[in-house]
Amino acid sequence: MYSGPTPRPSAEPNGGRYRSAVTPHAYDPVAQPELFDGVLARRVAAFVVDLIVIAVPLIAAAVFIFVFGLVTFGLGWMLFWLLSPASVIWALFYYGFTLGSPASATLGMRVMEIEMRTWYGAPAYFVLGAVHAVVYWISVSVLTPLILLVGLFDARKRLLHDMLVGTVLINSAGRANSLRASSRARG
Numbered sequence: 001m002y003s004g005p006t007p008r009p010s011a012e013p014n015g016g017r018y019r020s021a022v023t024p025h026a027y028d029p030v031a032q033p034e035l036f037d038g039v040l041a042r043r044v045a046a047f048v049v050d051l052i053v054i055a056v057p058l059i060a061a062a063v064f065i066f067v068f069g070l071v072t073f074g075l076g077w078m079l080f081w082l083l084s085p086a087s088v089i090w091a092l093f094y095y096g097f098t099l100g101s102p103a104s105a106t107l108g109m110r111v112m113e114i115e116m117r118t119w120y121g122a123p124a125y126f127v128l129g130a131v132h133a134v135v136y137w138i139s140v141s142v143l144t145p146l147i148l149l150v151g152l153f154d155a156r157k158r159l160l161h162d163m164l165v166g167t168v169l170i171n172s173a174g175r176a177n178s179l180r181a182s183s184r185a186r187g
Contacts (some may be wrong), residue, residue, distance in 0.1 A: 026121030027170055031156040034179035035170040039157045042112040043169060049108030054094055058087050092130045099129025105172070113175040119166045128165065136161040 030034050062083055068076035098106040104123040105115040116124045116132070124132075139147055139161045151159045156168050171179065 022117050024044055025119050025156070025168070026117065028155065029157075032176075034176045034183065036155075036157050037171065038178050039114055039171060041167055042114050042171075043109075043151075045107035046106065046112040048074035048112060049111055050094075050106045053107050054087075054091050057090065058083065061086065065166050066167050092133060095133035096126040096130035099124040099132065109169075113172045114169050115172050119168055123165065126168065132161065132165050132167060135165050139164070 021072050027035050031042055061078075065076060065079045067084065068079065070076075095106065096108075102123070103110055103115065104117065109115060115131075118124065118128070136159075143160070147160045150163075154163075158168055162168060171177070
C-alpha cells in the first residue's frame, strides 16, 4: 500500500502535475511559405546529383577491380565481393558527413539550395543523416516508390521517411530570402 504524501488539490491546470510542453514545428508553411516553395522538385534533382556523386567512386572501383583482375589473370576479380559492402558504407558515410556538416545538406542539396533540419529547427548531425538514408532506402524498398507521393499531400512537403525520422527539408536561407523578396515585389 502507498504510504507517500497525499496529493493536494491544485488551482493550476492539469492538477498541478508536470505537463510536458510540446514544442510546435519550427517551420510553419502558412507563415513561411518561401521555405517550402519548390522543395519537392529540388529534392528530386538533388537526389540525382547525390546518386552520381555516390556512383562515380563505385564505378571507378569496379573498373579498377576489373583491370586488376586482368593483370592477375582473374585472381583480382575475387575483390568484386567487396564492392557491395563498400557501396553501403560509402553511402552511409556520404550522407552522414554531408548532412552532419555545418551546411546540413548533401552536395546535391547544396546545388539545389535546400537543407535538412529537425522538426524543431536544429541542424542535422551525422547519425541523423545516416539514419535518414537507411530509413529512406528501406521505406522505398519495402513500400514501393509510390510512398514518395506523401509529399504532395503534406503542407511541409515532408516524405514518409522524413516524418519517421523527424526531419524537414527547407529552402536555404539565401533562396528563401530571394523568394521572399520576389513575392514582396510582386505583391
